[in-house]
Amino acid sequence: MTSVVIIGGGVIGLSLGWRAAQRGLAVTVADATPGQGASFASAGMLAPAAEAAYAEQLLYRLGTESLRRYPDFISELTEFTGCDTGFSLPGSLLVGYDSGDLALVEEKRALQERFGAPGQWLTGRECRALEPLLAPGVGGGLFMPGQGAVDPRLLTRWRHPVRAAGGRAGPARWRGGRGDAHGRDGDRGGRGGAGRRGGVG
Numbered sequence: 001m002t003s004v005v006i007i008g009g010g011v012i013g014l015s016l017g018w019r020a021a022q023r024g025l026a027v028t029v030a031d032a033t034p035g036q037g038a039s040f041a042s043a044g045m046l047a048p049a050a051e052a053a054y055a056e057q058l059l060y061r062l063g064t065e066s067l068r069r070y071p072d073f074i075s076e077l078t079e080f081t082g083c084d085t086g087f088s089l090p091g092s093l094l095v096g097y098d099s100g101d102l103a104l105v106e107e108k109r110a111l112q113e114r115f116g117a118p119g120q121w122l123t124g125r126e127c128r129a130l131e132p133l134l135a136p137g138v139g140g141g142l143f144m145p146g147q148g149a150v151d152p153r154l155l156t157r158w159r160h161p162v163r164a165a166g167g168r169a170g171p172a173r174w175r176g177g178r179g180d181a182h183g184r185d186g187d188r189g190g191r192g193g194a195g196r197r198g199g200v201g
């Protein structure tokens with residue numbers, strides 16, 4: 001069996017590990033503190049339009065294509081683990097208070113239009129109707145549909161068995177993939193049946 005070692009058990013390493021294990025590789029995700037890096041700090045925003053900046057059209061396209069695929073990825077992962085990820089796509093709202101803020105929001109709107117993804121201008125009242133926790137002083141905003149968030153702490157907690165070995169020094173070993181059904185250490189294993197469980201050793 002082909003072996004693969006992934007250094008780092010954040011959301012990226014764990015995703016790679018999961019996919020590699022699904023394909024029958026013997027996966028080791030090595031990380032003394034999995035899920036405690038940037039993935040722990042992240043807000044989990046899935047917002048390529050809101051994050052888009054000048055000269056980043058290619059990055060914007062990559063993010064948009066990634067977001068298009070994300071619901072299928074999440075639904076497969078949720079099916080596998082039976083656990084919540086906090087994933088939702090209610091849209092993003094970028095708001096401004098004063099004229100300076102609103103000028104920046106307008107710049108963002110114009111940029112998005114250039115990228116072919118125009119957002120929708122909302123009045124302050126419309127913003128507060130969408131998000132009642134906004135302060136009354138909000139003067140307006142830009143609504144970007146189809147964007148959302150995931151909870152990265154949930155992702156890194158349930159989607160990988162490495163964390164189940166928390167507290168062990170040194171690398172943890174994740175066995176998974178076809179024919180391996182030896183989930184241990186509180187590994188939530190998943191409901192995918194034979195060949196879809198991982199184990200920590």
Ligand SMILES: Cc1cc2nc3c(=O)[nH]c(=O)nc-3n(C[C@H](O)[C@H](O)[C@H](O)COP(=O)(O)OP(=O)(O)OC[C@H]3O[C@@H](n4cnc5c(N)ncnc54)[C@H](O)[C@@H]3O)c2cc1C
Nearest residue numbers: 008009010011012013031035037038039041042043044045
């Ligand atoms: C404050 C903040 C907010 C953010 N908000 C967002 C957001 O809203 N939306 C968004 O898309 N992105 C956001 N990001 C970016 C996002 O968090 C990262 O792009 C993502 O988490 C990177 O995942 P990763 O697995 O590559 O890295 P990490 O989660 O950092 O994982 C790397 C892992 O490698 C391990 N490691 C490091 N060196 C070694 C070694 N030598 N041996 C073994 N293990 C090692 C670390 O312990 C760590 O667990 C944010 C980032 C920060 C910091």
